[in-house]
Amino acid sequence: MNQTSHDYYDHPVFSPHRLRLMTPAITTLSDTLHRWLWTGCTGGFVTGSARIGKTTAMLTLLSTLRTRGGSGIPTEYVSIPVRDQRTVLSVFRNLCWSAQLPVKERDRTDHLSERYVHYLVDRAVEARCQYIVLIVDEMQHLVANQFNAFAELYDTLRLLDVTLMVVFVGNDQESTGLLEQVETSRYAHIRGRFFTQSLTYRGLISKEQVEVCLQQYDDMRYPLDGPTYTEFFLPQAVEGGWKLASLSSNIWRIFRHYQSNYQIESWGMQYFTAAVNTLLTDFLTYHGIDEFDDEMMHECIRMSGLVTGLVTERA
Amino acid sequence: MNKRIINIGYLFARPHESAYAIVRRILSVNPGLTYSDIDDILRASQPNQRSPYTRLSALTEQNHDVTSKYWLELSRASYKRQCPICASELYHTDIYALDWLARCPIHNKAFISRCSECGKPWPALRDIDKRDCPSCGRVSLEYLRNTVLPAASSLSYQSIEKLYSLVDHGMGDDELIIRDPDGAFLEWPNWLEIAQPTSKYYAALMTKNHSTFSHDDLVSSGIHIHEVKTQSTRIRAERHNFDVTQDQIYRTPKLKQAPSVWRKSIRRMLDSDFAVMQSLVAWSEAHSIPPHNISIDSYRHLGNDHFTDGPRPCVFCLALSVWFFHVMARHYAEYVADDINNYPFLADNMFKRPLSGFEPEIIVGGKRYRPDESFTKWFYQRGLLLSFIEIMDHACATRITSDARIGDDWKLEVQSTLDRSYLEKICLGRVSKGHLDFHYLNDNILEHYELPWQYLSGRSCHVYQQFHTKYKRDNPESHIASFDNKAFDKSAFDATITNFDIFIDKHYGSLPAPAPLSSLL
Numbered sequence: 001m002n003q004t005s006h007d008y009y010d011h012p013v014f015s016p017h018r019l020r021l022m023t024p025a026i027t028t029l030s031d032t033l034h035r036w037l038w039t040g041c042t043g044g045f046v047t048g049s050a051r052i053g054k055t056t057a058m059l060t061l062l063s064t065l066r067t068r069g070g071s072g073i074p075t076e077y078v079s080i081p082v083r084d085q086r087t088v089l090s091v092f093r094n095l096c097w098s099a100q101l102p103v104k105e106r107d108r109t110d111h112l113s114e115r116y117v118h119y120l121v122d123r124a125v126e127a128r129c130q131y132i133v134l135i136v137d138e139m140q141h142l143v144a145n146q147f148n149a150f151a152e153l154y155d156t157l158r159l160l161d162v163t164l165m166v167v168f169v170g171n172d173q174e175s176t177g178l179l180e181q182v183e184t185s186r187y188a189h190i191r192g193r194f195f196t197q198s199l200t201y202r203g204l205i206s207k208e209q210v211e212v213c214l215q216q217y218d219d220m221r222y223p224l225d226g227p228t229y230t231e232f233f234l235p236q237a238v239e240g241g242w243k244l245a246s247l248s249s250n251i252w253r254i255f256r257h258y259q260s261n262y263q264i265e266s267w268g269m270q271y272f273t274a275a276v277n278t279l280l281t282d283f284l285t286y287h288g289i290d291e292f293d294d295e296m297m298h299e300c301i302r303m304s305g306l307v308t309g310l311v312t313e314r315a
Numbered sequence: 316m317n318k319r320i321i322n323i324g325y326l327f328a329r330p331h332e333s334a335y336a337i338v339r340r341i342l343s344v345n346p347g348l349t350y351s352d353i354d355d356i357l358r359a360s361q362p363n364q365r366s367p368y369t370r371l372s373a374l375t376e377q378n379h380d381v382t383s384k385y386w387l388e389l390s391r392a393s394y395k396r397q398c399p400i401c402a403s404e405l406y407h408t409d410i411y412a413l414d415w416l417a418r419c420p421i422h423n424k425a426f427i428s429r430c431s432e433c434g435k436p437w438p439a440l441r442d443i444d445k446r447d448c449p450s451c452g453r454v455s456l457e458y459l460r461n462t463v464l465p466a467a468s469s470l471s472y473q474s475i476e477k478l479y480s481l482v483d484h485g486m487g488d489d490e491l492i493i494r495d496p497d498g499a500f501l502e503w504p505n506w507l508e509i510a511q512p513t514s515k516y517y518a519a520l521m522t523k524n525h526s527t528f529s530h531d532d533l534v535s536s537g538i539h540i541h542e543v544k545t546q547s548t549r550i551r552a553e554r555h556n557f558d559v560t561q562d563q564i565y566r567t568p569k570l571k572q573a574p575s576v577w578r579k580s581i582r583r584m585l586d587s588d589f590a591v592m593q594s595l596v597a598w599s600e601a602h603s604i605p606p607h608n609i610s611i612d613s614y615r616h617l618g619n620d621h622f623t624d625g626p627r628p629c630v631f632c633l634a635l636s637v638w639f640f641h642v643m644a645r646h647y648a649e650y651v652a653d654d655i656n657n658y659p660f661l662a663d664n665m666f667k668r669p670l671s672g673f674e675p676e677i678i679v680g681g682k683r684y685r686p687d688e689s690f691t692k693w694f695y696q697r698g699l700l701l702s703f704i705e706i707m708d709h710a711c712a713t714r715i716t717s718d719a720r721i722g723d724d725w726k727l728e729v730q731s732t733l734d735r736s737y738l739e740k741i742c743l744g745r746v747s748k749g750h751l752d753f754h755y756l757n758d759n760i761l762e763h764y765e766l767p768w769q770y771l772s773g774r775s776c777h778v779y780q781q782f783h784t785k786y787k788r789d790n791p792e793s794h795i796a797s798f799d800n801k802a803f804d805k806s807a808f809d810a811t812i813t814n815f816d817i818f819i820d821k822h823y824g825s826l827p828a829p830a831p832l833s834s835l836l
Contacts (some may be wrong), residue, residue: 102348102356103318109348114456118344119767125325159460160326 011222013229014159021216023269024209025202026057026258030064032199036165037131038068042154043165044197045139047172052203053269054169055079058135060174065133074123075133080141091142091149092116113149117156124162128226132157134166140174144181147190154193166194203266210255211248213272217280218243233280237289244280251276254297258306265305274304319356321345323330323374327462329406330472331479334371335394335440336407341371341445341454343405350444367440376752389513390411394439398424399431404462410478414515418537420474454632479527481521482512495673496634519543520754524745548690550746553676554684580674583692587672588642589808591699595638596803598761599631607776611636611795611811613818616786617660622713628783629776630714634707637661638669639795641706642699643815645671649822661709669705672698681744686751700760711767792818 012018029046036044036136048054054059058077065073069262092112096103099119124132136142136150150166157164170178182191204210217229218238231238255267279300284292301307324344332696333342341353357370364370368390386409391413401407410416411426418425429436432450445451454462456534498565511517515589518538530540600607610632617628637658644652656668672695686694745752758761787794795818798812 051534099318100318102352103322104347106350107347111800114346115322115344117456118324121321121326122324123345160463179784 003275004193011229011232013233013281013290016273017171017279019273020060021213021269021273022060023053023057023204023213025053025204025269026060027302029057029199029201030061033061033133033167036074036167036197037065037133040199041165042148042163043167043174043194044199045168045170045195046199046201047175047179048165048201049173049203049268050171050264051268051270052201052266053200055137057201058137058167062135066230067129071129072127073129073131073133074120074122074127075119075135077135077137078194079137080139082141086143086146088146088149088152093145095149113152113156114197117153117160120153120157120164121162123159124184129163130161131163135169136166137169139168139170139310142178142180144178144187145188147182147194151190151193168194173198183208203268204255204272205266207249207252210267212271214251214276215243217276218245230280230282233285234289237284241266242289244276245278250292250294251279251297254294255301257298258301262307269300271301271304271306275300275306318359320360321348321353321356324459324695327405327459329404330469331408331410333393333407333409333411334368334390336405336441337371337374338440339405339443339453340406341374343459346453346455348444350441375483379510390783394437394547395428396426397437398422399427399450402423402430402437403432405454405459407506410475410482413482413512413517415518415538415541416478416536420478420536421471423537424711429454447588449488472559478536481533484521484525488640492678493675493677495671495676508782515539516754516756523752523754532769543754543756546690546693546755548678548686548751549749550677550686550751553685553745579688583688583696584646584672584674587692587696587699588646588666589805591672591696591703592639592808593803594761595635595700595703596798599612599635602766603776607631608780609635609798610776610780610783611639611797612783612787613640613793613795614658614660614789615793615822616790617658619660622660626715626778626782628779630707630710633713634703636795637706637710638703639811640815641669641671641702643812644819647812647816648819648823651819660713669709670698670702672700672702677746677751683749684746690751690753697755697760703810704760704764707764707766715767797832 008087032044046054046058059195062075062077063072065075067073076099078092078095080091083094089109089112092109092115093103093107095116096119099116101115101119120132121135124130134150134153154164154166179195181187182195202215220225220229222229222232225234226232228238230244234242258264259267275297279292279297283296284298287296321341322344324340327344329336338350338353342348342350345353354367354498355368357364357367357374359718361370361373364373366387368387372390389409393409394407396411397407398411398421401411401419413420416426430451433446433448435446435448435451438446443451443454449458518528518533519540520543522530522533522540523543528726534540544803594630596609599609607629612632614628614633614636621628637656640655641652644655653668658676674691674695675686677686685691745754792814793815796807798807
């Protein structure tokens with residue numbers, strides 16, 4: 001191997017947060033968000049199973065949203081943590097923290113609300129855009145009353161001629177109760193603004209989608225002018241014309257075994273990339289592509305934590 | 316500690332805002348934060364910017380160099396002069412601090428030093444967050460949203476843009492040097508003071524020197540144009556090199572063999588020395604208590620103790636004497652001029668070699684030029700008068716220092732006395748198309764010179780002269796001349812110079828005899 005150990009383990013494949021694959025689900029999500037934006041929606045929610053890749057998908061799309069005219073729309077991301085205090089103040093405090101705005105003990109709700117409004121306005125003016133998107137991840141940690149904070153932001157920004165679209169993202173199982181609560185007449189103003197549009201985010205659901213992801217290992221390069229991801233670990237095989245995508249049928253077939261046994265709706269991206277990365281960097285690197293067989297792939301899927309994760313979730 | 320940011324309020328920004336206006340805006344878009352909270356964050360994000368003004372100004376795009384000393388000084392106090400309507404719209408710009416801008420160019424309102432809403436003086440930078448007033452303090456979002464500048468209104472800021480182009484234009488005269496061809500007196504202070512945008516005469520100079528800025532146009536922008544006078548002269552390439560100093564020429568029997576241009580120059584200067592001294596004697600007599608026996612003495616023997624303990628000298632006699640010694644030393648004894656100007660009683664007032672009159676040589680782009688004769692003479696005589704005024708200022712300051720024995724406020728008095736003639740000195744030269752335009756404020760400098768009468772009224776020269784008599788008896792050469800209501804004519808001037816030469820001879824050694832003055836005049 002030509003690479004130094006430092007370079008070798010610096011490869012994005014070894015750090016899941018840096019590995020961004022443009023999956024078909026992300027493309028669908030992007031299309032949906034653009035449809036919401038371009039049709040004047042004020043918000044919507046995206047739900048999906050845990051570890052399915054919702055957060056990664058949202059982070060991937062942060063700088064990609066565009067107006068119809070093609071100019072970039074500033075997009076802010078905030079993740080809601082679990083808190084004892086489930087107040088509107090705590091939401092604004094969290095929003096200000098996420099934006100790196102100073103937050104003081106003495107700050108009142110209206111201080112923080114205005115401070116965050118001005119932060120969003122600054123971003124919109126900097127981007128010369130009248131729209132701004134706020135992605136609120138882990139919405140299952142909110143209580144219905146806290147949605148008023150986002151309604152207030154929306155209303156205030158309207159006065160300053162800036163249109164806010166809020167996209168809530170949450171785990172489907174944990175968000176059900178909250179979504180049912182929002183359906184009640186007490187939260188009609190919230191429902192009308194943010195909960196008329198929705199999208200269910202799924203992992204990989206077909207052999208074709210697996211192939212699209214594997215093709216990206218064959219196309220993406222590290223460093224940018226270096227070898228492809230596949231070539232980085234299997235230079236001789238790639239030189240001989242081999243591609244990782246050629247395993248897509250086998251990989252999907254073996255996953256299907258788990259899908260039917262455990263009734264998995266889709267292959268979550270975290271588990272998929274963990275399995276493929278293990279296959280690429282350990283098994284194929286040490287045993288060679290000719291040694292690939294079903295048992296090797298079973299082992300990779302087991303090591304990805306898919307089964308353990310399902311057991312934990314269901315428990 | 317995590318990096319923190321603050322909101323800037325770009326939506327409410329306006330062209331050429333001052334650091335002060337930026338602070339008001341930033342405080343308004345960061346409710347709950349104090350000025351020091353904000354400055355702490357800015358300090359962390361811009362560690363290289365040492366001043367809060369540069370830290371704030373760096374947040375916005377500025378056309379001018381906000382880090383320059385000139386802008387920083389202007390910026391620090393500019394908030395004290397504001398337009399009431401601009402202030403209610405959270406706007407202020409540093410250019411409002413300039414004296415020659417009489418009214419707000421946007422709203423045509425006079426600048427005021429107190430908030431029109433709450434009546435308090437405009438708060439300093441650190442106090443804005445303590446004010447709860449829409450015109451001078453932090454404002455709420457509800458108020459702030461009414462200050463968003465509509466696109467149509469942005470045109471009104473063109474007048475501000477125009478003013479900044481006026482300020483940034485500059486006089487462009489870096490290449491021009493007006494110097495003494497002798498090379499001994501190169502300094503002519505304050506050449507460019509008047510050309511600074513902070514000078515109240517700046518706008519007037521711009522109308523005179525740049526066709527871009529017409530008088531009417533500037534007046535309509537709220538600018539008060541102060542009167543500035545101009546002397547124009549044609550300039551010609553200088554062919555002669557003065558390779559010897561003039562005092563050598565005066566003292567050589569070969570004067571008559573010197574090039575005619577030198578002889579003309581020497582004659583012209585002596586003629587001017589006489590004319591100016593005549594006017595100074597007349598001026599001193601007119602402004603002092605009669606009968607005034609004006610006396611020219613060496614004053615070598617005077618120390619500070621004479622001013623505090625003994626009868627104090629007459630400032631008119633003192634100034635005229637110091638001036639005469641200074642001017643004559645220039646012509647006849649340049650090599651001892653520093654010694655001659657070294658008066659122990661003036662040293663405390665930081666008196667050094669005073670200004671000197673000189674016939675100017677113009678240097679443009681390294682080439683030497685000579686102005687025409689009438690300008691040369693006018694310029695030289697003006698220099699002599701300025702020289703006298705500077706000496707008179709010091710003489711008054713010395714006298715005031717000795718009179719004021721009641722605390723520290725005398726220092727202020729001395730300074731104000733020295734400043735009094737300051738404007739008289741301000742002048743600016745500019746060369747264009749073979750002409751020098753020389754701008755200045757007053758034709759007759761002595762007429763505009765104000766004496767500190769509160770210190771001079773009722774002071775007679777008579778008492779001091781009595782005290783002085785004893786010293787004169789022991790050192791007769793120290794007394795150069797007296798003008799006891801006699802006409803100060805050329806023979807008196809000639810005799811005065813002869814006595815000066817005797818004094819020099821006694822104190823600084825034997826010198827060659829000067830050229831007979833009568834042959835020169």
